[in-house]
Amino acid sequence: AQSVTQLDSQVPVFEEAPVELRCNYSSSVSVYLFWYVQYPNQGLQLLLKYLSGSTLVKGINGFEAEFNKSQTSFHLRKPSVHISDTAEYFCAVSPPSTGNQFYFGTGTSLTVIP
Amino acid sequence: NAGVMQNPRHLVRRRGQEARLRCSPMKGHSHVYWYRQLPEEGLKFMVYLQKENIIDESGMPKERFSAEFPKEGPSILRIQQVVRGDSAAYFCASATSGRTGELFFGEGSRLTVL
Numbered sequence: 001a002q003s004v005t006q007l008d009s010q011v012p013v014f015e016e017a018p019v020e021l022r023c024n025y026s027s028s029v030s031v032y033l034f035w036y037v038q039y040p041n042q043g044l045q046l047l048l049k050y051l052s053g054s055t056l057v058k059g060i061n062g063f064e065a066e067f068n069k070s071q072t073s074f075h076l077r078k079p080s081v082h083i084s085d086t087a088e089y090f091c092a093v094s095p096p097s098t099g100n101q102f103y104f105g106t107g108t109s110l111t112v113i114p
Numbered sequence: 115n116a117g118v119m120q121n122p123r124h125l126v127r128r129r130g131q132e133a134r135l136r137c138s139p140m141k142g143h144s145h146v147y148w149y150r151q152l153p154e155e156g157l158k159f160m161v162y163l164q165k166e167n168i169i170d171e172s173g174m175p176k177e178r179f180s181a182e183f184p185k186e187g188p189s190i191l192r193i194q195q196v197v198r199g200d201s202a203a204y205f206c207a208s209a210t211s212g213r214t215g216e217l218f219f220g221e222g223s224r225l226t227v228l
Contacts, residue, residue, distance in 0.1 A: 006156075034216070043118075043205055043219035044157075090157060092217075100145050100209055101170060102217055106156030 002027055004091050006105035013081055014113050021076040021108045023091030032094040033074040035065055038107075039087045047089075050074065061085070086112045116141065118208050119188075120220035128228050133193040133200070135223045139208030145169075146189040147207045147217065148181055157205070163189060196227045 005024045013019045025031065032051050036044040048059025055067040065076045074091060091105040119138040127133050139146050148160040159173040163183035174181065178196075183189040193200055203224045207217040 036217075036219075043221045044207075044217075045219070046216055049216060101162060102147065102207075103159070104149070104157040 002031075002093055002095055002101075002103045004093055004103050004105035006089075006091055006108050008108050009106065010109045010111070012111045012113055015083055016080045018079050019077065019081050019085075019110065021089050021091075021110065023074045023076065023105060025072050025074065025091075025093045025103075027072065027093065027095055029095055032096065033065075033067060034092040034094070034102075035059065035063070035074070035076050036090045036092060036104075037061075037087050038090065044090060047076070081110075081112045083112050083114060086110060118206055118218050118220035120204075120206050120223050122223060123221060124224050124226070126226045126228060127196050129197055130195050133196050133225055133227075135191040135193075135204050135206075135225070136188040137191070137206030137208075137220060138188040139206075140218050143208035143210055143218070145209040146183050147209070148189075148191050149205045149207065151203045151205060151222070153202075160191070160204075193225075196225070198227045201225055201227045 003026045007022050034049045035047040037047050038044045047063050048057050050057045050067045058064045063078050067074050089108045092102050094102045121136050144165055146163045149157045151157050161174050161181045162170040166185050178194045180192045203222045205222045206220045209217050
């Protein structure tokens, strides 16, 4: 079975500071990788995705993530956070071998401090 | 193009009653997923359906829970004889049949069991 690990459940960071949210997955085969963001009382929105090609993926709101196959990681980064980035962030994987199945991590709560 | 529509957004039930949550996927999407989110917990997969078929229900509790996605109409998640532990946010997501690798989420239905 696939698993996705988000090691940090809560990440506080000061406004305009950089941030990295970590995601590791377990899979011996190729996977599709995603980061979603959830603002309070809303559904999840796609931030970015990796399907193939360049390992550095740029998403919305200034976020980017880097796929590292050897470390089975897909960490999310932003060089300078805003108050509006305060939200819950979920990493997800979708192995092509499982059809259209998606597996989510437990989420990381990012709090940006003024 | 309307997004994934869930209703009701909020539902209050007393213990022992039934809860029905509806999800209309995005136009052209034939895959529907249901997830449950409990306070302070991540997104838990429940069931994955295509039109008239349950593809994966490994995350569904064995009793009281059922889901369907009929040929016509929305997908329905049904919880019979609700208990307080069923209180949660239930999210529906949809995807196309192709391997585009993205889920589109609804805003969720928040069930409160008194």
